Amino acid sequence: MRRQGDARLGKDLFVKACSHCHSLQEEVHPSSPRLRGPHLSGLVGRHAGSIRGFPYSQDMRNSHLVWEARTLLQFLRNPNDVFAGTKAPYVHMKKSSDREDIVAFLQVATDPARKCKDLKSPQILPREASPSGCQRTFQEMQEPQHGYILNILHSTTVGCTNLVATNQDSCQR
Template sequence: MKDAETIGAFIAVLMLACAAAGPGHAQDAEHGKAVFKGCATCHTTDHANRVGPGLKEVVGRKAGTVPGFRYSNAMRNSGIVWDTKTLEAYLESPQTVVPGNSMPYAGLKDATDRTDLVAYLATLK
């Protein structure tokens, strides 16, 4: 009986741990759109350049290639093609991903905000 109690207790603890962890965060592009409002001072959602380049079609685009935007040498020479993983890393710490880039932004520290922002950027087709 003791083994059955031990197994039962283990299963109960395992179930509680799984319930507490919950499902992974589903990307929320609508929330990402709200997060983007903080980016809109420098970036547009079309091809127009401001202080930063326009972000339409950024997912899948080679870094440093928007016509008419003056990129840093670091960005032009980075060799990066923006995918969701690279964008999330860049948004967390731009200077870590592309040292010497000219974006004056310390990074978006909230992982949910980053994931959702990238989901929103992926809709800009």
């Protein structure tokens, strides 16, 4: 029997393996010097290679693949099996449970209509002891007016994982 992915575990794996190249926010410009990969907002159900301004491999641009749990699991197992010549500088995830956890997280975190309902613990904490600038940012984000903390961005200005708050009222229910 196949295990269902755990979004909470997937969140931690995403931070470690994916957040250095991918943002969960659409507002991040595709040519951002920090990001090597496209944003993942609205990923599930989106056609592969469809973010304007991002330099996808020709194989990905010409595919008719739609990102869903099955295709994401295949891509995370070995991206070159899905798209020859993919530009993803990727370390293959050998454990199927890790792939399933990341996909479970992406299904929640990239769908604005599901975020508020499905992430029972929406706060994403810094991975490591951080410089004073990061700690200050984290403390500021804990203030009630900032609402839920849902998205992860890597801040080049303070050199650590930076947390971005979104107002919980903007979440669709």
